[in-house]
Amino acid sequence: MNYRSMTGSEDSDLVEIKETLSELLDVLRMRDAKAEPVETPESAISDTVDYAKRLLTIRTGRRRFLPPGYFDGPALTILLDLYVSDREKRQVAVSDAVAVSGAPTSTALRCIATMENDGYVSKQPDPSDKRRTLLQATPRAIADIEKLTTLWRKTL
Secondary structure, eight states: OOOOOOOHHHHHHHHHHHHHHHHHHHHHHHHHHHTOOOSOHHHHHHHHHHHHHHHHHHHHHGGGTSOTTTTTSSHHHHHHHHHHHHHTTOOEEHHHHHHHHTSOHHHHHHHHHHHHHTTSEEEEEETTEEEEEEEEEOHHHHHHHHHHHHHHHHHO
C-alpha cells in the first residue's frame, strides 16, 4: 500500500480532531464521575453530540480570527497572556512570555518571532532595565483575541 505524507494542514486537522475527541472523553468522564442519572441513552448521546457540535464550532471558527498554526503551539497561550496583560496595564518581558507558554525556550522564541512577523506582537526595550525586552500585543492581536473569545463565550 502506498502512503503519501500529510500536509501541514492535514496534520493540523488531525491534531484538532484528536484534541476534540479528548475533550469529549473528559466530558464523559466527568459526567460518569458525578454519577448523575441519565434518563435515556438517547438523551446522553444527544447531549454529547450537542457538546461536540459546540466544540467543533469553537475549533473551526477560530481559523477565522488567527493564522493557522497559532493553536498548535505556544502562540495562543502567549497571545492570551498578552491580551490580559494589556487590559490590566501590565508589562510582559519576553522571558515571562516564554515561561507562561510552557514550551521550550527555543520553540517559544521562534513562535514570538513568527507572531512579530505576522503583526501580532511588538517588542521594545524595557526603559527601566536595558537587559530586558518587553513584548506587547498589537491592536490587531487585541481585536482578533476579542473576536475569538466572543465566539467562545457564545458557543459555550
